[in-house]
Amino acid sequence: MPIGLYIHLPFCRVHCTYCPFAVSTDIALQDRYCDALIAEIDARGGGAADSVFLGGGTPSRTSRENLTRVVARLHEKFAIADGVELSLEANPEDVTEDAIAFWRSLGVNRLSIGVQSFHEAELRPLGRVHGRAQALEAVRLATESGIRTSLDLILGLPRQTAASFAETMETAIATGAGHISLYILDLEEGTALIRQVEGGRVSLPDEDLVASLYTEAIERFAKAGLAQYEISNFAKPGEECRHNLRYWRREEYLGFGIGAHSFVGDRRFANTRDIHHYIEGAHDPVFAEVLGDGEVRRETIFLGLRQATGVHYDDIVRLCGNGGIEWMERGLGDGWLRRVGARVAFTPSGFLLSNEYISQLF
Amino acid sequence: MPDPKFIRNFSIIAHIDHGKTTLSDRLLQKTGAVEGREMHEQMLDDMDLERERGITIKARAVNLNYRAKDGQDYVFNLIDTPGHVDFSYEVSRSLAACEGAVLVVDATQGVEAQTLANSYLAIANNLDILSVINKVDLPSAEPEKVREQIENVIGLDAHDAVLASAKSGIGVDEILEKIVTKISAPKGDANGPLRALLFDSWYDSYRGVMCLVRVVDGEIRKGMRIKFLSTDRIYEVTEMGVFTPKIKLVDSLGVGEVGFFSGNIKDIVQAKIGDTITNANASPPMLPGFEEVKPMVFAGIFPINTDDYENLRDAVGKLKLNDASFSYEPESSLALGFGFRCGFLGLLHMEIIQERLEREFNLELLTSAPGVRYRIQKTDGDEIWIENPQKMPDPAYISSIEEPWIEATILTTDEFVGPILALATDRRGVQKKLEYVSANRVMIVYEMPLNEVILDFFDKLKSISRGYASLDYQFVGYRESDLVKMDILINGDPLDALSLIVHKEKAYARGKLLVEKMKEFIPRQMFAVALQAAIGNRIIARETVKAMRKDVLAKCYGGDISRKRKLLEKQKEGKKRMKRVGKVEIPQEAFLAVLKID
Numbered sequence: 025m026p027i028g029l030y031i032h033l034p035f036c037r038v039h040c041t042y043c044p045f046a047v048s049t050d051i052a053l054q055d056r057y058c059d060a061l062i063a064e065i066d067a068r069g070g071g072a073a074d075s076v077f078l079g080g081g082t083p084s085r086t087s088r089e090n091l092t093r094v095v096a097r098l099h100e101k102f103a104i105a106d107g108v109e110l111s112l113e114a115n116p117e118d119v120t121e122d123a124i125a126f127w128r129s130l131g132v133n134r135l136s137i138g139v140q141s142f143h144e145a146e147l148r149p150l151g152r153v154h155g156r157a158q159a160l161e162a163v164r165l166a167t168e169s170g171i172r173t174s175l176d177l178i179l180g181l182p183r184q185t186a187a188s189f190a191e192t193m194e195t196a197i198a199t200g201a202g203h204i205s206l207y208i209l210d211l212e213e214g215t216a217l218i219r220q221v222e223g224g225r226v227s228l229p230d231e232d233l234v235a236s237l238y239t240e241a242i243e244r245f246a247k248a249g250l251a252q253y254e255i256s257n258f259a260k261p262g263e264e265c266r267h268n269l270r271y272w273r274r275e276e277y278l279g280f281g282i283g284a285h286s287f288v289g290d291r292r293f294a295n296t297r298d299i300h301h302y303i304e305g306a307h308d309p310v311f312a313e314v315l316g317d318g319e320v321r322r323e324t325i326f327l328g329l330r331q332a333t334g335v336h337y338d339d340i341v342r343l344c345g346n347g348g349i350e351w352m353e354r355g356l357g358d359g360w361l362r363r364v365g366a367r368v369a370f371t372p373s374g375f376l377l378s379n380e381y382i383s384q385l386f
Numbered sequence: 387m388p389d390p391k392f393i394r395n396f397s398i399i400a401h402i403d404h405g406k407t408t409l410s411d412r413l414l415q416k417t418g419a420v421e422g423r424e425m426h427e428q429m430l431d432d433m434d435l436e437r438e439r440g441i442t443i444k445a446r447a448v449n450l451n452y453r454a455k456d457g458q459d460y461v462f463n464l465i466d467t468p469g470h471v472d473f474s475y476e477v478s479r480s481l482a483a484c485e486g487a488v489l490v491v492d493a494t495q496g497v498e499a500q501t502l503a504n505s506y507l508a509i510a511n512n513l514d515i516l517s518v519i520n521k522v523d524l525p526s527a528e529p530e531k532v533r534e535q536i537e538n539v540i541g542l543d544a545h546d547a548v549l550a551s552a553k554s555g556i557g558v559d560e561i562l563e564k565i566v567t568k569i570s571a572p573k574g575d576a577n578g579p580l581r582a583l584l585f586d587s588w589y590d591s592y593r594g595v596m597c598l599v600r601v602v603d604g605e606i607r608k609g610m611r612i613k614f615l616s617t618d619r620i621y622e623v624t625e626m627g628v629f630t631p632k633i634k635l636v637d638s639l640g641v642g643e644v645g646f647f648s649g650n651i652k653d654i655v656q657a658k659i660g661d662t663i664t665n666a667n668a669s670p671p672m673l674p675g676f677e678e679v680k681p682m683v684f685a686g687i688f689p690i691n692t693d694d695y696e697n698l699r700d701a702v703g704k705l706k707l708n709d710a711s712f713s714y715e716p717e718s719s720l721a722l723g724f725g726f727r728c729g730f731l732g733l734l735h736m737e738i739i740q741e742r743l744e745r746e747f748n749l750e751l752l753t754s755a756p757g758v759r760y761r762i763q764k765t766d767g768d769e770i771w772i773e774n775p776q777k778m779p780d781p782a783y784i785s786s787i788e789e790p791w792i793e794a795t796i797l798t799t800d801e802f803v804g805p806i807l808a809l810a811t812d813r814r815g816v817q818k819k820l821e822y823v824s825a826n827r828v829m830i831v832y833e834m835p836l837n838e839v840i841l842d843f844f845d846k847l848k849s850i851s852r853g854y855a856s857l858d859y860q861f862v863g864y865r866e867s868d869l870v871k872m873d874i875l876i877n878g879d880p881l882d883a884l885s886l887i888v889h890k891e892k893a894y895a896r897g898k899l900l901v902e903k904m905k906e907f908i909p910r911q912m913f914a915v916a917l918q919a920a921i922g923n924r925i926i927a928r929e930t931v932k933a934m935r936k937d938v939l940a941k942c943y944g945g946d947i948s949r950k951r952k953l954l955e956k957q958k959e960g961k962k963r964m965k966r967v968g969k970v971e972i973p974q975e976a977f978l979a980v981l982k983i984d
Contacts, residue, residue: 208940235935256940285945292948377912379937383957
C-alpha cells in the first residue's frame with residue numbers, strides 16, 4: 025500500500041502568538057536544515073507514496089533551491105505517481121503568480137493558504153504579516169491559476185465578533201476556493217497567546233458565542249457547497265484533502281523534519297522538535313509507542329468520529345459492546361449524534377462537545 | 387505464678403499528645419523489655435494508621451519486669467488504652483482491668499477534656515491515680531499551675547505528682563517506684579471459680595480470635611474449657627501467653643495476671659469486650675460494667691466503580707472479623723448502586739474504617755454524610771429505629787422522632803469562650819455549666835444532639851479556638867426533636883444517598899449551602915444540571931450548573947495522533963473518579979462537600 029509523506033519546513037518570518045508547532049524564525053539555518061532533511065529522507069526513504077504534504081512552519085518561505093532539491097529527493101527515494109496530491113502550505117505574502125508557477129513546476133497541485141481572518145485588527149496582534157488585501161490577492165491568484173486552493177480560517181480569535189467572523193466567512197466563500205479549514209482557536213501550552221490570556225492582557229470571545237458561530241458556519245458552508253467532512257474541514261465534492269484524511273483513517277505515513285510524526289504498522293513515533301539537534305543529525309525518534317488493542321480501538325473511535333461520515337454502528341458495537349450501544353442510543357436521543365445510513369456521526373453541537381462525549385465511550 | 391502482692395496493673399491516661407506513648411516507650415526501655423537499639427518510636431501502636439494519626443486504636447497489654455529499690459521483683463502489666471472518645475467503652479474496660487492509672491498531663495497545656503474524661507473513668511473504676519506532670523523541661527512549662535488544675539478541676543491530690551519529661555527521661559525512675567508504692571496490688575480469690583475480664587480482642591489470621599484478659603479470681607490454664615458468660619459459648623484454651631512485648635507463651639495465668647489466650651474462636655463477635663470468662667461448668671456472677679457496644683454513627687459506603695461491590699463485600703467482611711464494634715448491612719441506592727450501610731462508634735472510627743478499606747483492599751469509595759440512629763414513634767403505635775434517612779416513613783405516619791443527645795465537655799482558655807458558646811448554641815446546644823477552673827481556663831458543659839457534633843463540630847471548635855479547646859463527650863439519652871428529611875435532587879431525581887435528616891429550623895440554610903457547595907464541585911456537563919434541596923415536594927433551594935458549550939480538539943493534523951488520543955484518555959481517567967447518576971457525572975468531591983458542610 026502506498027503511504028503518505030509529510031515534510032516539515034519550519035521557517036517563518038514571525039512566530040505567531042497562537043502557534044504551538046515546531047517553527048524557526050532563523051532563515052539562515054535553511055540550507056543546513058534541508059541538508060539534514062535530505063539525509064533523513066535518504067536514511068528512511070523507500071516504497072510508494074500517494075500523498076505528499078509540505079507543511080510548516082511556512083513552506084512558502086523556504087527558498088526555491090531548497091524546495092527543489094527536497095522534492096527531487098522525495099522522487100528519487102519514493103515511487104510517487106504523477107498526479108498524486110502534493111500540498112504546500114503558503115502564507116499570503118509569499119503567493120505571487122511567479123511563485124505559484126514555480127511550485128506547480130515542482131508538482132505542487134494543492135495550495136493551503138494561511139488566511140486566518142480577513143480583518144487586520146484581528147490579524148496584527150497575532151503576528152501575522154499579511155493584511156486583508158494581500159490575503160484576497162493571494163487567494164485570487166491561486167484560484168485563477170487553477171491550482172486546488174484551501175483557506176485556513178480561525179474562529180474565536182481575540183477581537184473577533186459575530187459580525188467580523190460572518191464577514192470573513194462570506195469573503196472566503198466568495199473567493200470560490202474549493203476547500204476551507206475552520207479551526208476553533210485552541211489555547212496551547214507554551215504559546216505566547218496563552219500567557220497573554222492568562223495574564224489578562226488579551227481576552228477571547230465568549231465561549232457560547234464561539235459555539236453558536238461554529239454551528240452557524242457549518243450551515244453556511246453547506247449552503248455554499250462546502251460540505252463538512254471533518255470537525256474543522258469543509259470541501260466541495262472531490263476537494264477533500266487526501267493527505268489529511270489519511271490521519272483520520274489510520275493509514276500509514278512517514279514524517280520528515282523537526283517535530284514530524286510517523287505511523288507505520290502498529291508504531292507511532294516522532295522526531296525531535298529541536299532544530300539544532302536535528303541539523304546535527306539527531307534522527308532517532310524522541311517519542312515512540314507501539315499501539316496495543318486498546319489504543320487501536322480508541323484511535324479508531326475518536327478518529328472516525330472526527331469525520332462527518334462517523335463510525336459504522338456495528339464497529340462501535342464490536343469495539344465497545346453494550347456500553348457502545350447505550351452510548352449511541354443516548355447520543356442519538358439527546359441530539360449529539362445522528363445516523364448516516366448504517367453509520368453514526370456527530371451533529372454540529374455534538375462536534376462541539378466531542379471530547380467530552382467521546383471520552384464517555386473510551 | 388507470681389504472688390499477686392508483686393503484681394501492678396495500670397494504664398497510662400492522658401489527653402492526646404500529652405506524652406502517653408512516649409512515657410510507655412520509656413517504661414518499656416527502662417524495664418529492659420525493649421533494648422535501646424530495637425526501640426522504635428511508639429512501640430505500642432502497631433498499626434500504621436495508629437502511628438500516622440498518633441492515636442492508639444486498639445488496646446494492648448505489655449508485661450514488664452521491674453526490680454524495685456527494695457530489691458523485690460515486680461511484674462507490671464501496662465495496659466494501653468485508646469485515646470479517643472469514640473472508643474470510651476474500650477477505655478473503661480481497659481481501666482477496669484487495672485488497679486491504678488498513671489495520669490499524664492502536659493506541663494505546657496494543662497488539663498484538657500480527655501484528661502478530665504479519662505480521669506473520671508479512672509475514678510469511677512476506683513483506681514489509684516498517680517499524677518505525672520510531663521514535659522517539665524520545656525521553656526513554657528508551668529508545672530505548679532498544672533498541679534493546681536489537677537487538684538481543682540479533677541479533684542485529685544497532686545501534692546506528690548511526679549515532675550517528668552518522658553522524652554528526656556526525667557522522673558521516669560520515680561514513676562516506676564511510685565507504681566509500686568502508690569498502686570494497689572490486685573486482690574482476688576485464688577481458689578474460687580475462674581473470673582477473667584475480657585478487655586480486648588482481635589483477629590489473628592493464624593490463631594483466630596485472640597482474647598486479652600485480666601484474671602480476677604481463680605486461674606486459667608492451657609487446655610482448660612472456658613465459657614463466655616454473656617453468650618454461654620464454650621471453648622478450649624489452645625494457647626496462652628503474655629506480651630513482653632514479644633509473645634511469650636505460658637501455661638496458666640492466676641489472680642491479678644494479664645495475658646492473652648486463643649481457642650479456635652472464629653468470630654470476633656463471640657469475644658465481646660467487657661465479658662467475663664469462667665470455667666465451662668461454673669456460673670459465677672458476671673464482672674460489672676459489661677455492655678453490648680452499639681454503633682453511634684452511620685453512613686452509606688459505596689464503591690465508586692460499581693464492579694467493585696463484591697470486593698467491598700469481602701473487605702467489610704474481613705474488617706468485621708477484626709472489629710466487633712463495626713457493623714454493616716447491604717444498602718442499595720438508585721444513585722450510587724449497591725453498597726453498605728455501616729455503623730461506627732464515632733467519626734474517627736468511621737474515617738479509620740474508610741481508610742483501611744481504601745488502603746488495605748485497594749478500593750475507591752464514596753461515603754454518604756454520616757448520621758445517627760433515630761427512634762420514631764409511628765401514629766399506629768409502632769416504634770422503629772432508623773439509621774438511614776431513606777427509610778424514614780412519610781411524615782403523616784410519624785407521631786414523634788427522637789435523636790441521641792450527648793453531654794459535651796469543653797476545656798478552653800477564656801478568650802475563646804464567646805465563639806465557642808455561639809458555636810454550641812448554633813448546634814442546638816443547651817448549656818449545663820460554665821466554670822472557671824483556674825484564672826483563665828474555662829470548663830464548658832453543653833448538652834447537644836449527637837448529629838450536630840458529628841458534622842465537623844470538632845474541626846470548627848479547633849479552628850475557632852486556634853486549637854486550644856479540647857472536647858470530650860458522652861451519650862446521655864434520646865430526646866424528641868423537630869426533624870425533617872431533606873432530599874437532594876439532581877435534574878429532578880432524588881439522589882437517595884444524599885438525603886439527610888435535619889432540624890426543621892436549619893433545613894433552609896443547610897439546603898442552600900449544600901446545593902451551593904455541590905455546584906462548586908460539579909463540572910459543566912453537556913446539558914444544564916439543576917441542583918435542588920427539597921423537603922417532601924417543597925423545593926427549598928436551587929442552583930444550576932450551566933451547560934458546557936464546547937470541548938473539542940479543533941486541530942488534529944500534522945500526524946500527532948498519540949497526543950490527542952492521550953488527552954482523551956486522560957479525560958476518561960478523570961471520569962473514573964466520578965459517579966454517574968442518570969446522565970450527570972458527579973465527582974466524589976461533590977459528595978464529600980455535602981459531608982463536610984457545616
